Amino acid sequence: MQGLVTKSTGSWYQVQTPDGRRYDCRIKGKFRIKGLTTTNPVAVGDKVDFELEPEQEQGVITKLYDRRNYIIRKSINLSKQAQIIAANLDQAYLVVTLASPRTSLGFIDRFLVTAEAYDIPASLVYNKLDMFSKEGLEILSEYKMVYEKLGYPCYEVSALKGTNIPALKDKLKDKITLFSGHSGVGKSSLMNAILPDLDLRTMEVSEWSDKGMHTTTFAEMYDLPGGGSIIDTPGIRELGVIDIEQQELSYFFPEMRSRLNQCRFNNCRHINEPGCAVLEAVENGDIEPSRYESYLSIYNGNDTRS
Numbered sequence: 569m570q571g572l573v574t575k576s577t578g579s580w581y582q583v584q585t586p587d588g589r590r591y592d593c594r595i596k597g598k599f600r601i602k603g604l605t606t607t608n609p610v611a612v613g614d615k616v617d618f619e620l621e622p623e624q625e626q627g628v629i630t631k632l633y634d635r636r637n638y639i640i641r642k643s644i645n646l647s648k649q650a651q652i653i654a655a656n657l658d659q660a661y662l663v664v665t666l667a668s669p670r671t672s673l674g675f676i677d678r679f680l681v682t683a684e685a686y687d688i689p690a691s692l693v694y695n696k697l698d699m700f701s702k703e704g705l706e707i708l709s710e711y712k713m714v715y716e717k718l719g720y721p722c723y724e725v726s727a728l729k730g731t732n733i734p735a736l737k738d739k740l741k742d743k744i745t746l747f748s749g750h751s752g753v754g755k756s757s758l759m760n761a762i763l764p765d766l767d768l769r770t771m772e773v774s775e776w777s778d779k780g781m782h783t784t785t786f787a788e789m790y791d792l793p794g795g796g797s798i799i800d801t802p803g804i805r806e807l808g809v810i811d812i813e814q815q816e817l818s819y820f821f822p823e824m825r826s827r828l829n830q831c832r833f834n835n836c837r838h839i840n841e842p843g844c845a846v847l848e849a850v851e852n853g854d855i856e857p858s859r860y861e862s863y864l865s866i867y868n869g870n871d872t873r874s
């Protein structure tokens with residue numbers, strides 16, 4: 569049978585067939601991806617073949633189909649190992665807040681660079697709109713302008729009050745969307761507002777523990793009532809930017825990418841080179857200083873997680 573992986577614990581995978589049934593499956597044999605050593609070979613969003621074990625409700629995954637794209641998380645140790653979080657995404661949404669807690673611009677830019685590197689369209693969802701003062705709303709519209717100009721759609725919502733949730737739902741229709749965000753930005757509240765029957769989740773989790781499966785999920789997919797699905801990544805703070813060479817980094821900033829062929833040197837690092845079109849654009853205000861700071865920070869390998 570063919571199915572879609574909707575949940576993964578690293579040893580168990582939940583696979584959904586086109587008729588909507590879900591089966592718990594294990595993996596048999598080895599699945600290797602060229603050039604990438606991963607701790608989990610199959611991830612949420614993967615299309616697989618599986619066979620049910622005789623007289624059992626559980627199955628064995630026998631084939632993994634090619635991925636359109638995938639996102640990974642670096643392992644904590646220094647080995648080259650990575651964990652695949654999700655595969656075959658149509659878009660990635662980062663939930664952010666301007667206050668309580670404030671999502672830093674460095675964090676946002678890092679997320680956007682990662683999405684560019686994986687070739688996944690990214691959007692920003694500003695939550696807790698109900699908390700904004702008049703000045704706050706002005707700052708918000710400035711932020712939105714910066715990112716929208718770069719081609720990243722921005723939405724302002726209140727999960728608490730339900731503001732602009734129907735418009736957001738429209739954008740999710742028939743797409744597979746990854747939701748990401750710092751702890752406390754209201755990602756869970758937002759998902760509850762989008763998926764009215766999310767209470768199902770807690771039930772499923774306890775069912776899994778009854779079977780003695782360990783229930784630390786990397787990611788989980790939920791179907792939207794009107795078509796499409798969203799992928800939640802509980803406990804994952806940041807997507808890993810691995811495999812980006814320093815020389816490639818500017819390519820993942822759209823405002824730099826469009827100027828790269830105007831630099832005097834074709835191996836320009838855009839740091840202090842004469843005739844650098846990027847530096848020139850920063851100086852005359854065509855590139856946002858905060859974006860350039862993020863470039864330098866990622867270039868120098870600094871952690872911008874705060």
Ligand SMILES: Nc1nc2c(ncn2[C@@H]2O[C@H](COP(=O)(O)OP(=O)(O)OP(=O)(O)O)[C@@H](O)[C@H]2O)c(=O)[nH]1
Binds near residue numbers: 698725751752754755
């Ligand atoms: N005022 C306001 N508060 C909100 C809104 N959305 C969420 N909150 C509050 O923000 C806090 C964090 O919300 P959660 O939904 O738990 O946030 P989360 O991002 O899932 O965070 P973790 O559960 O830590 O991963 C809670 O106290 C929510 O009630 C909103 O739109 N407006």
Ligand SMILES: [Zn+2]
Binds near residue numbers: 836837841843845
């Ligand atoms: Zn340059």
